[in-house]
Amino acid sequence: MKQYLGEMEASTGIANLKDKIPIIEANGSDVKSMSKAFQNANLVMNCIGPYSLLGEPVVKACIDSKSIQCNYNAAAARNQVYVVGSCGFDSIPADIGTQYLKQKFPGHLHQVEHLLELWYNERNRFSYATWIALIEGYKHAPQLKRIRKELFSPTSSVYKPYTWIVPQKRSSFKRSSRGYIVPFPGSDRSVVKRTQLHRYSVFNELPTQLEAYYCIRDLKTVLRYAAMGFNLSTFTKYEFTERLLRKYGDFFSLGTFEKGKMPDRQMLLENQFKLTLLGRGWPKKIADSDKSVSNMTQQSAVIIRGGDGAYIETATIAINTALVLLEEIYRQQKNTTLPYGVITPGSIIPPEALVNRLNREGRVVVDFVENYQGE
Structure with missing residues (x-):
């Protein structure tokens, strides 16, 4: 991880990332180890893969620690957790x-x-x-x-x-x-x-x-x-x-x-x-x-x-989705009765909020054409 942060310093020009970002170690196959690592987290982005081989312990740990997991699915409603899948280019x-x-x-x-x-x-x-x-x-x-x-x-x-x-x-x-x-x-x-x-x-x-x-x-x-x-x-x-x-x-x-x-x-x-x-x-x-x-x-x-x-x-896309998701979770907890559990991004994320954030950053640009004349 320190080597990766060093590479990020070189590609982004941001100095001292290795010192600024804390590293929390956990065993990816041990649910208890990850639950302990996630216990103070409001959101966890699950970047593990292949998911069908390695993803389930992360889901279980997220549910145990009551954080939000931004990747696949699990039975989370009883623990009041949102599990939001498909948060990258798919889908x-x-x-x-x-x-x-x-x-x-x-x-x-x-x-x-x-x-x-x-x-x-x-x-x-x-x-x-x-x-x-x-x-x-x-x-x-x-x-x-x-x-x-x-x-x-x-x-x-x-x-x-x-x-x-x-x-x-x-x-x-x-x-x-x-x-x-x-x-x-x-x-x-x-x-x-x-x-x-x-x-x-x-x-x-x-x-x-x-x-x-x-x-x-x-x-x-x-x-x-x-x-x-x-x-x-x-x-x-x-x-x-x-x-x-x-x-x-x-x-x-x-x-x-x-x-x-x-x-x-x-x-x-x-x-x-x-x-x-x-x-x-x-x-x-x-x-x-x-x-x-x-x-x-x-x-x-x-x-x-x-x-x-x-x-x-x-x-x-995944990072911007996570940031909008955090904001929306706290807003919806106060204003709506959206049930906890396994949901898709479009079920909970207001589209305009994410579109505006992506357009401001400029790497991914979203345009609406009211009267489209193409194929």
Whole structure:
């Protein structure tokens, strides 16, 4: 940690970080050790990973010490703790961006199309820990699918059922002027759905739908990602082949990940992302009884731009989310009856507060376009 703080001094120009920031040691596999470390904390940012392997003890420790944990989920309501998951690049831009679009939309926002575009230096390599996290994600995908099916079932005990006026259709593959559009495999779609159904169940706020897509600019990259996805989905089914994935990630990821090599920071600074949240719905003048697909004519968008989404802006987003979360927790404890427990960012964080903070800092910029004319 002292070595890391030293590196931060060099990259930020802030002197004596090693002396200014106290270091509290705890055993990451020992709940009691971490509970003791967290006992005076108001908020804990869980940056541990892969989460499915190492995250649970941190959650338990946070609940025991009654601090806020800014990462995944746990049963926390009985101890009056908020556990807020998906607070990095997955899935703050999609979740808070959708809520911001909903807040600014001049009418009834009914559906959102999420399109992520990335520009990055292909010579750079991602952290091998990210490859291991991908393996864990694909390995537990069937279990996650069952959980989501139960969670979003019309008979779910968690959310009130809702019937969409115009159900949103999902495309599997399409061409556009931007490139090849494919379904985005991350958690954005599920997180946004949880937020929308939570706010409908608790606040009776009309929900919106979201379908998430990723834009890939050339066919070669489409095929490379398809091959990597095939390797992950196939080889994580069996213990022996999973060991091959872990040992020979350079080969099975087609060179995207390289063991023993960290991403080059200078190359990371060249990376950029753009997330377009295209919203469609009805203008204010349309009565609920008259709403149909033919008069769903209002089209607005939220456009979010930033640098490297995988590492640098994930930290930017997570830290700013944590600061807004702290402020909002104390405000809501006094003014609302929002239940404690496992919630998504959009369930508790006011979108404008986080958007304003990000725009002031300037690394991640969020814009609203009332009458969007793009694709």
